[in-house]
Amino acid sequence: MKKHDQDFMKQQNRLTVFEIIKHNQPISRASIAKQTGMSPTTVSRIVGELAERGYLLESEQVSVGLGRRSTLLEMVDASVLSVGVELDRHQMIVGIVDIQGNVVCSGKYPRSAEESPDATLKLIGEKINQLTLLHEIDGNRVIGIGVGLPGIVDNDAGVVVFSVQLGWKNVRLAERLKEITGYEVVVDNELKVKALAEHLKGATKGSSRTALLGFGNGVGSAFIFEGEIYRGKTNSAGEIGHTTVDPNGMMCDCGKAGCLQTYINISSLLSEANKIRPMRTIEELFEARRAGERWACYLIERALMYIAITVNNVVCMYNPDSVILSVELADKYPEVYEEIEELCMSRFVWEPLRESFSIFRSELQEQGVMIGSGLLSQIKLFELE
Amino acid sequence: MKKHDQDFMKQQNRLTVFEIIKHNQPISRASIAKQTGMSPTTVSRIVGELAERGYLLESEQVSVGLGRRSTLLEMVDASVLSVGVELDRHQMIVGIVDIQGNVVCSGKYPRSAEESPDATLKLIGEKINQLTLLHEIDGNRVIGIGVGLPGIVDNDAGVVVFSVQLGWKNVRLAERLKEITGYEVVVDNELKVKALAEHLKGATKGSSRTALLGFGNGVGSAFIFEGEIYRGKTNSAGEIGHTTVDPNGMMCDCGKAGCLQTYINISSLLSEANKIRPMRTIEELFEARRAGERWACYLIERALMYIAITVNNVVCMYNPDSVILSVELADKYPEVYEEIEELCMSRFVWEPLRESFSIFRSELQEQGVMIGSGLLSQIKLFELE
Numbered sequence: 001m002k003k004h005d006q007d008f009m010k011q012q013n014r015l016t017v018f019e020i021i022k023h024n025q026p027i028s029r030a031s032i033a034k035q036t037g038m039s040p041t042t043v044s045r046i047v048g049e050l051a052e053r054g055y056l057l058e059s060e061q062v063s064v065g066l067g068r069r070s071t072l073l074e075m076v077d078a079s080v081l082s083v084g085v086e087l088d089r090h091q092m093i094v095g096i097v098d099i100q101g102n103v104v105c106s107g108k109y110p111r112s113a114e115e116s117p118d119a120t121l122k123l124i125g126e127k128i129n130q131l132t133l134l135h136e137i138d139g140n141r142v143i144g145i146g147v148g149l150p151g152i153v154d155n156d157a158g159v160v161v162f163s164v165q166l167g168w169k170n171v172r173l174a175e176r177l178k179e180i181t182g183y184e185v186v187v188d189n190e191l192k193v194k195a196l197a198e199h200l201k202g203a204t205k206g207s208s209r210t211a212l213l214g215f216g217n218g219v220g221s222a223f224i225f226e227g228e229i230y231r232g233k234t235n236s237a238g239e240i241g242h243t244t245v246d247p248n249g250m251m252c253d254c255g256k257a258g259c260l261q262t263y264i265n266i267s268s269l270l271s272e273a274n275k276i277r278p279m280r281t282i283e284e285l286f287e288a289r290r291a292g293e294r295w296a297c298y299l300i301e302r303a304l305m306y307i308a309i310t311v312n313n314v315v316c317m318y319n320p321d322s323v324i325l326s327v328e329l330a331d332k333y334p335e336v337y338e339e340i341e342e343l344c345m346s347r348f349v350w351e352p353l354r355e356s357f358s359i360f361r362s363e364l365q366e367q368g369v370m371i372g373s374g375l376l377s378q379i380k381l382f383e384l385e
Numbered sequence: 386m387k388k389h390d391q392d393f394m395k396q397q398n399r400l401t402v403f404e405i406i407k408h409n410q411p412i413s414r415a416s417i418a419k420q421t422g423m424s425p426t427t428v429s430r431i432v433g434e435l436a437e438r439g440y441l442l443e444s445e446q447v448s449v450g451l452g453r454r455s456t457l458l459e460m461v462d463a464s465v466l467s468v469g470v471e472l473d474r475h476q477m478i479v480g481i482v483d484i485q486g487n488v489v490c491s492g493k494y495p496r497s498a499e500e501s502p503d504a505t506l507k508l509i510g511e512k513i514n515q516l517t518l519l520h521e522i523d524g525n526r527v528i529g530i531g532v533g534l535p536g537i538v539d540n541d542a543g544v545v546v547f548s549v550q551l552g553w554k555n556v557r558l559a560e561r562l563k564e565i566t567g568y569e570v571v572v573d574n575e576l577k578v579k580a581l582a583e584h585l586k587g588a589t590k591g592s593s594r595t596a597l598l599g600f601g602n603g604v605g606s607a608f609i610f611e612g613e614i615y616r617g618k619t620n621s622a623g624e625i626g627h628t629t630v631d632p633n634g635m636m637c638d639c640g641k642a643g644c645l646q647t648y649i650n651i652s653s654l655l656s657e658a659n660k661i662r663p664m665r666t667i668e669e670l671f672e673a674r675r676a677g678e679r680w681a682c683y684l685i686e687r688a689l690m691y692i693a694i695t696v697n698n699v700v701c702m703y704n705p706d707s708v709i710l711s712v713e714l715a716d717k718y719p720e721v722y723e724e725i726e727e728l729c730m731s732r733f734v735w736e737p738l739r740e741s742f743s744i745f746r747s748e749l750q751e752q753g754v755m756i757g758s759g760l761l762s763q764i765k766l767f768e769l770e
Binding site: 232237239244306 | 629704
């Protein structure tokens with residue numbers, strides 16, 4: 001067997017043991033071995049690794065029935081903490097989460113759009129220090145940092161390849177933030193970690209195929225398959241914003257015409273709206289629609305139709321059991337969700353698949369990216385070191 | 386741990402042992418246990434199961450170095466055979482394949498479009514008997530039948546839910562064919578098994594994310610992720626034919642407007658062509674284009690553009706390392722592949738992903754569905770019984 005495959009198997013075994021303890025605690029070593037088919041030696045080695053890191057509690061307990069004493073294992077939830085960061089154009093959220101994804105503390109901070117990567121990363125470091133001091137958190141229990149942001153991220157290398165919203169290109173974020181803070185750092189696309197958080201702790205717990213669709217400054221999707229983020233070859237899976245929905249459509253900043261995002265994202269909608277009258281926020285556009293201005297009705301209804309088309313196209317491709325809609329562009333107009341669901345089910349979703357999935361709204365709301373980033377940095381521990 | 390999870394783990398362990406022997410033979414039981422971390426008991430149980438079915442050869446060999454005798458295990462390739470069937474509107478292919486997917490023998494037979502399911506299944510039974518007699522194949526070595534066909538298939542239940550091409554609805558194919566032949570039967574969508582075959586034995590061996598796109602009487606895709614068919618919730622993943630590419634487009638037989646397939650599939654193209662002049666085959670349309678008839682050029686070039694758009698949309702969603710084009714509609718005009726690749730790379734594929742994948746043509750050609758169906762029926766053995 002190749003070295004790579006052996007490492008992969010070790011990693012799989014470690015994850016399996018971890019998950020079994022998490023969901024069946026308290027549990028004995030013998031019971032883990034029996035359930036997994038692993039040898040007692042392998043189980044003991046993995047349990048030893050986990051215990052050494054302080055994730056496990058051992059206790060002597062009397063098993064029911066036989067009356068024999070055996071050592072049972074339990075997770076120590078609060079012993080492991082990590083930092084989650086959501087980085088966006090105009091603000092960032094920094095928080096500390098435990099092993100179950102509970103938020104221990106968090107803060108929201110403004111950020112200037114032109115801020116350099118180094119300035120932003122220093123700010124993150126400062127905010128982490130402030131939070132740990134203020135909430136008297138033992139820094140040794142923090143095992144790493146996860147950062148979620150809009151854009152194309154090379155998650156293996158920890159590099160922000162390209163982010164239109166941040167204006168960053170080829171930023172070695174993980175490396176730099178580790179230099180500043182001393183912690184291990186993982187970086188990922190914001191929708192991927194948000195979907196992970198909703199799957200582990202939010203709207204779609206227990207689902208094995210969740211697609212999350214995000215509509216805001218960009219348009220994108222993320223897919224969680226059997227508990228893991230589906231990444232694709234270059235961590236770009238789900239970039240639905242650049243699927244072509246009309247070859248004769250409007251120009252997209254990517255150089256193609258008729259990309260889906262040209263009909264939906266906030267900047268496109270504002271640019272179209274400004275052909276009629278000047279406005280600076282998407283709320284003004286929604287207000288114009290409420291006031292019954294026909295052009296605003298047209299523009300928003302076209303966007304909602306394309307959102308329903310997006311649901312259809314994603315459902316046809318991934319055939320998920322759950323779809324989470326995260327419609328940032330209609331944050332203040334929750335009734336829009338109902339309009340979208342109605343469009344999906346009455347017209348735009350292919351009939352054979354209409355019953356195959358449920359539509360959810362984000363449960364973790366604006367904390368989703370931060371929580372998902374924090375949890376991702378914990379999961380990374382169980383991958384190759 | 387839940388019963389379901391325990392079964393899943395057993396199945397995973399069995400597959401792991403099988404794969405390790407297949408790729409590292411000859412190999413000892415102790416070595417398998419060491420490499421997987423499984424207990425010797427678990428390994429012996431699984432090896433026993435495989436040996437009982439005649440898949441393994443045991444031989445006494447002297448290990449290099451220690452000079453100790455140990456029993457080494459090897460796969461018996463030719464001992465296991467299965468039947469693969471491709472079922473289409475006007476013809477069917479029946480073949481027998483071994484454990485490596487080599488075709489032992491096969492035949493192609495006409496089928497009338499109006500034939501009832503029962504008549505077709507009886508015919509399949511007869512053809513299998515003919516092939517085994519003619520080629521003197523021991524029926525006991527045949528472990529099952531796999532059938533691939535166009536349409537929506539409930540692969541778990543072995544039911545053809547709906548096939549426009551065959552005109553079938555809710556046909557309990559697996560059950561009926563088992564009654565007729567006595568063999569275990571699996572059924573699947575043709576593109577899914579074709580992609581599996583290309584991955585195991587054809588154009589994309591070694592790839593871990595292959596998308597196969599099929600353009601012919603229908604339009605569809607299939608995705609192989611880490612060696613397995615990605616199915617989605619209801620085995621409908623990849624149904625790209627009903628993604629909307631133009632909400633103002635032509636009506637589709639599904640009741641929506643502007644589905645991708647309305648621009649590409651053979652019946653749509655012929656229906657459009659017949660508005661200009663009567664023709665019955667797609668070849669006539671291609672000949673009209675060769676003769677420089679402008680309307681034919683327009684129609685075909687629009688179709689090719691939409692094929693390139695399909696490549697883009699699939700690549701944005703799945704972010705594969707390999708894309709296999711299976712352009713049945715241009716079977717006799719292989720130069721069309723070059724046109725499509727040129728359109729993809731010069732215009733229609735989103736720039737950040739242009740370098741992320743390679744485009745292949747089908748290697749197994751018209752045998753792909755049959756080989757894939759046969760291999761699928763073997764793989765099923767390692768799933769829950």
